[in-house]
Amino acid sequence: MDKEAPHAEDTETKILHAAEKEFLEKGYAGARTATIAEAAGVTHAMLHYYFRTKDKLFERIITEKMTLLGDIVLGAFGDSSLPLAERIRQGVEQHFDFIAANPSLPRFIINEVYAHPERLRIMETSVQGIASRLLGGLQSEIDESAARGLSRPADALMLLVDIISLNLFPVMAAPIVGSIIGGTYESYDAFLAARKQENVETILKKLNIH
Amino acid sequence: MDKEAPHAEDTETKILHAAEKEFLEKGYAGARTATIAEAAGVTHAMLHYYFRTKDKLFERIITEKMTLLGDIVLGAFGDSSLPLAERIRQGVEQHFDFIAANPSLPRFIINEVYAHPERLRIMETSVQGIASRLLGGLQSEIDESAARGLSRPADALMLLVDIISLNLFPVMAAPIVGSIIGGTYESYDAFLAARKQENVETILKKLNIH
């Protein structure tokens, strides 16, 4: 049924997958094309045959990842068919789950955008999408709820920054936070599960929503 | 009065300062010893004469920075002579100000600990200090306040993670957040000032403190 692929993965795909792992873990500067080729199980020359340069290969990966990250923010908070409290709870949880499932993604994007701010142009479209579509709609829902006395007034942008801040840090800084919590939790995953609920509560308490 | 220093900065100090900047901005893998030497205004050979290897120079910088970061957390929240609400407000603000004044520090530490988790041992002493001294004291204050009906009960560890999360993200991800906020604020510094107060409020509302 697929366009191709009776055989497992073709060389190009194997290189892409290995490159994704290497770049996300070590960043552009720390990644080695020879390491990528080896992990993909192909000779080093193949990497250059398919992608010409390290830069072009990197460009492929970071474009894909930035688009993904933009989409997930929009996707998590975009469902406006729910009552505000539910929309926020689900948004925080979905966002948290995505970050937990892609733990090196935020560090990767933050680092590479810092190193080359012009890379933001790749995200600009999704970022503009967030700013206008999501924030506009969310803000009017918050305002309406506050006007009815169902919750505290709040700035939708600030709320979004709150949520992203709270969700990213325990995943990005896992080794450090892990060493702080020590043996308080059974595992770091148990801590993360508790943290997800804690973040939902923090936001709902801020809105004082009923 | 000083031990030395009639002349501006000696070579060793110039190299250290240049190295700090280069490593914090580009990380270990992205930093170049030749770039450091050039920025310090000395020949490349001098760097190796004083510090032998890139690794040893890096070790000097990261040890200093990890200790600093540990100390600041302890320092910001350690003043237990204040009423709880004031202690938290001042702690959040002091911590925020320190991060804003050292914007590449969190990214640097998070990246280098991720790349080499064994580096956590450098921080272990300060980290243990935080876990026991700070959290223990803070927790009993929170408990006492809650018992008197002055605030909601809360877990001191979770509260600390909340604060650090909220304070770090807008500084670490400044280019990205800046592009999301667009022209809403006069400058990114204006946004950060607003953000500091917002973070204080978020925490106080979570505690529902009066």
Place this chain on the structure above:
DNA sequence: ATTATCTATAGATCTATAGATAATGC
């Protein structure tokens, strides 16, 4: 007769040191 793969190596970049020379402190 085009596409994919391999071996071998060039070429670029970076870290590190050798060895000579100048400056400094007894």
Place this chain on the structure above:
DNA sequence: ATTATCTATAGATCTATAGATAATGC
């Protein structure tokens, strides 16, 4: 007579390509 500095270059590491060979699709 020790410490600091410079020039020159070795040595290691990494990216990229040349050129030959094998596989694949008409």
